[in-house]
Amino acid sequence: QVQLVESGGGLVQPGGSLRLSCAASGSIFSISAMGWYRQAPGKQRELVAVVTSGSSTNYADSVKGRFTISRDNTRNTVTLEMNSVKPEDTGVYYCNARLRLQTVTNFEYIYWGQGTQVTVSS
Numbered sequence: 608q609v610q611l612v613e614s615g616g617g618l619v620q621p622g623g624s625l626r627l628s629c630a631a632s633g634s635i636f637s638i639s640a641m642g643w644y645r646q647a648p649g650k651q652r653e654l655v656a657v658v659t660s661g662s663s664t665n666y667a668d669s670v671k672g673r674f675t676i677s678r679d680n681t682r683n684t685v686t687l688e689m690n691s692v693k694p695e696d697t698g699v700y701y702c703n704a705r706l707r708l709q710t711v712t713n714f715e716y717i718y719w720g721q722g723t724q725v726t727v728s729s
Contacts, residue, residue: 609633616723629702641685647698
């Protein structure tokens with residue numbers, strides 16, 4: 608019933624900028640948090656940034672000062688502004704949401720988007 612759709616990935620040169628967006632849709636009752644994870648080839652998925660419904664944020668040390676996460680609670684969207692990107696930022700970026708469904712309001716689910724490729728290379 609719930610779908611998370613990412614957009615904005617692509618090829619970017621080192622030092623450049625990129626904006627990733629994610630929209631959640633479906634029978635959603637509430638969303639407590641939305642965030643971005645990434646997975647490089649041969650490595651496990653890691654947290655990049657997360658924002659709660661109260662607008663508190665948390666960033667991985669590797670992206671602090673370079674990336675900015677924001678959320679529009681009225682539209683169930685989250686955006687990741689990536690600045691001064693580095694080759695090590697390369698990977699598949701996944702949108703994540705912690706939410707409750709309209710049909711099951713006493714349980715919190717974790718949903719993932721399909722992923723969008725980000726490649727930082729000259």
